[in-house]
Amino acid sequence: MRILGIETSCDETAAAVVEDARAILSNVVASQMTTHGKYGGVVPELASREHLRAIVPVVRDALEQAGCSLADLSAVAVTEGPGLVGSLLVGITYAKSLCFAKSLPLIGVNHMEGHIHAVLLEAAADGRQVLFPVLALVASGGHTHLFEVREPGQYRLLGRTRDDAAGEAFDKVAKLLGFPYPGGPIIDRLAPHGDPHGVRFTLAKMKGNPLDFSFSGLKTAVVRWVEQRDLAAEIETRRALVRHNPAPAREDWLAVTPKSTLDLLASFQQTVVDELLRRALAAAEVMDAETVIISGGVACNAGLRKAAASARFGCPVLFPTPALSTDNAVMIAAAAFPKLERKQFAGWDLRARAHLTLA
Amino acid sequence: MLRFETASEAETIALGEKLARQVFPAHGVVLLTGGLGAGKTTLVKGIVRERAPSFREEVSSPTYTLIHEYGDPVTVYHVDLYRLDHERELATLGLEELLDRGALLVVEWPEKFPRIWPVRRVDVRIERGPGDQRSVTVLESQAL
Numbered sequence: 001m002r003i004l005g006i007e008t009s010c011d012e013t014a015a016a017v018v019e020d021a022r023a024i025l026s027n028v029v030a031s032q033m034t035t036h037g038k039y040g041g042v043v044p045e046l047a048s049r050e051h052l053r054a055i056v057p058v059v060r061d062a063l064e065q066a067g068c069s070l071a072d073l074s075a076v077a078v079t080e081g082p083g084l085v086g087s088l089l090v091g092i093t094y095a096k097s098l099c100f101a102k103s104l105p106l107i108g109v110n111h112m113e114g115h116i117h118a119v120l121l122e123a124a125a126d127g128r129q130v131l132f133p134v135l136a137l138v139a140s141g142g143h144t145h146l147f148e149v150r151e152p153g154q155y156r157l158l159g160r161t162r163d164d165a166a167g168e169a170f171d172k173v174a175k176l177l178g179f180p181y182p183g184g185p186i187i188d189r190l191a192p193h194g195d196p197h198g199v200r201f202t203l204a205k206m207k208g209n210p211l212d213f214s215f216s217g218l219k220t221a222v223v224r225w226v227e228q229r230d231l232a233a234e235i236e237t238r239r240a241l242v243r244h245n246p247a248p249a250r251e252d253w254l255a256v257t258p259k260s261t262l263d264l265l266a267s268f269q270q271t272v273v274d275e276l277l278r279r280a281l282a283a284a285e286v287m288d289a290e291t292v293i294i295s296g297g298v299a300c301n302a303g304l305r306k307a308a309a310s311a312r313f314g315c316p317v318l319f320p321t322p323a324l325s326t327d328n329a330v331m332i333a334a335a336a337f338p339k340l341e342r343k344q345f346a347g348w349d350l351r352a353r354a355h356l357t358l359a
Numbered sequence: 360m361l362r363f364e365t366a367s368e369a370e371t372i373a374l375g376e377k378l379a380r381q382v383f384p385a386h387g388v389v390l391l392t393g394g395l396g397a398g399k400t401t402l403v404k405g406i407v408r409e410r411a412p413s414f415r416e417e418v419s420s421p422t423y424t425l426i427h428e429y430g431d432p433v434t435v436y437h438v439d440l441y442r443l444d445h446e447r448e449l450a451t452l453g454l455e456e457l458l459d460r461g462a463l464l465v466v467e468w469p470e471k472f473p474r475i476w477p478v479r480r481v482d483v484r485i486e487r488g489p490g491d492q493r494s495v496t497v498l499e500s501q502a503l
Binding site: 010048049050082083084085086140141142160161162163164165167168172176181212216219220222223224354355357 | 427441451
C-alpha cells in the first residue's frame with residue numbers, strides 16, 4: 001500500500017510517497033534554505049503564497065520519483081496542524097482536491113506525530129523492533145515537547161516549552177552573534193572548539209510542571225553576556241564573511257571567532273542539551289519508557305546525539321537520520337499508515353488547526 | 360504615557376493582564392518593542408490570559424510560526440516579525456486582513472517595518488533592568 005504525504009505547516013513545501021510504512025519511494029522538500037540562501041539569515045518562503053507556488057510541482061516530482069500515479073495510491077495524508085493556518089491550508093486544500101478527484105481516502109496527520117513516525121519508519125526499514133511505551137522528545141525551531149506514547153497512536157503530553165523552542169534559541173543566539181540563518185548547525189559545528197564550562201549561566205528555577213522546558217532565560221543570559229563585552233567588530237567581521245562567502249566552512253568561522261565566543265557557544269549548546277536531556281531523563285523515569293525517541297530539527301545536533309548516547313536512559317535512544325529530522329512529508333505519510341489500517345479518515349470538513357495538540 | 364516597573368516574570372504577566380483589561384482597546388494594533396529577551400512574549404502571556412481565558416495552554420514564542428491565534432473566535436493575534444526582513448515577506452502574512460477581524464493584533468519586532476503601522480495604535484516598550492526587572496512604557500496614539 002502506498003500513501004502520498006503532503007506537509008506545508010511551516011517553511012517547507014514537501015511531498016513524499018511511502019510504501020507499507022517502511023519504504024521511502026520518494027521524498028521531495030522545497031526549502032527556503034536552498035532557494036533563498038542568498039538572503040542569508042532570512043526565511044522568505046513563509047506563507048501560503050509561497051506554498052501555492054511550490055505545491056503542484058513538488059507533488060508531481062514526488063509521484064514521478066516514486067514511479068507511480070495517483071491511481072496507485074491507497075490514501076493521501078496531509079498535515080492538519082500545528083502550524084501557520086495559511087500554510088497548512090494550501091496542503092490541506094490540495095490534498096482534498098486530489099482525494100475528491102480520484103476518490104481516495106483523506107487522512108489528517110498531526111505534524112508532531114509525524115516527527116515521531118520518522119523514527120518508527122526507519123526502525124521498521126532496518127527490521128528493528130521498537131518497544132513501547134516510548135518517550136518522544138520532539139525538538140525543532142517551532143516545538144519542544146515531551147510525549148508519552150503508550151502504544152502507536154496513543155499520546156499523552158508530558159511537558160513542553162513555556163517560551164522559546166530549543167531550535168529557536170539556537171538560531172536567535174547565532175543571529176545575535178552575527179552568524180547567518182539557520183544558526184543551530186553552525187553553533188553545533190563550532191561548539192567542540194570551545195570550553196562547555198567556559199561561561200556559567202545562572203538560570204532561574206521554574207515553578208510548575210518539572211517536565212516543562214524554558215529557554216528564554218538562557219537567551220537573555222546570552223544577550224547580557226554579549227552586552228557586557230564589545231563584540232561589534234567581531235560580529236561585523238562574521239557578517240562580512242557571509243557577504244563574501246554564503247557558505248563558510250568551519251575553518252572560515254574559526255578564523256573570525258575568538259576563543260571567548262567559542263566558549264560561549266560551547267557553553268550555550270551544553271546548557272540547551274542538558275536542559276533537554278535532564279527533562280527527558282526525568283520523563284522516561286516517570287513513565288518507565290522502554291524506548292526513547294528524539295526527533296525534530298534539533299535532533300540533527302551532534303552535541304545532543306553524543307550526550308544522549310551516554311545519558312543513563314536505561315533503554316535504547318533512537319534518532320532519525322538528518323534528512324528525516326527536519327520537516328518532510330515522509331513522516332506524514334508514515335504516520336498515516338496506522339490510521340489507514342483503522343480506517344480513520346478525515347472528512348471534507350478537515351480544517352487547518354494552528355494549535356492542534358497531540359494527546 | 361504610562362510607565363510601569365515589574366520585578367519578576369509573574370509581575371510582567373500580571374501587567375499584561377492589567378493592560379489588556381484597562382488600557383488596550385477591544386480591537387486594534389498593539390506594537391511591542393524591546394530587544395531579545397526583554398520579555399515581550401511574557402507580557403503577551405498576560406494579555407492572552409485576560410482576553411482569551413479559554414486558552415489554557417502555554418503562550419509561547421511565535422518566532423517560527425509567525426502568527427499565533429488565541430480564543431475561539433480569535434480575540435488575540437500574536438505576531439512576531441523577527442524572522443522577516445523584506446516587505447514582500449510581510450505582505451504574505453495578510454496582516455490587514457487580521458485587522459478587520461475585530462481582534463487585538465499584538466506585534467513583536469514592529470520596528471523592522473516602521474512605516475506600515477496605522478496611526479491609531481498602542482506602542483508598548485519593554486526594557487530590561489537588572490535581573491528580572493523590567494520597565495514598561497505604554498504610549499497611546501490619538502483617541503482610540
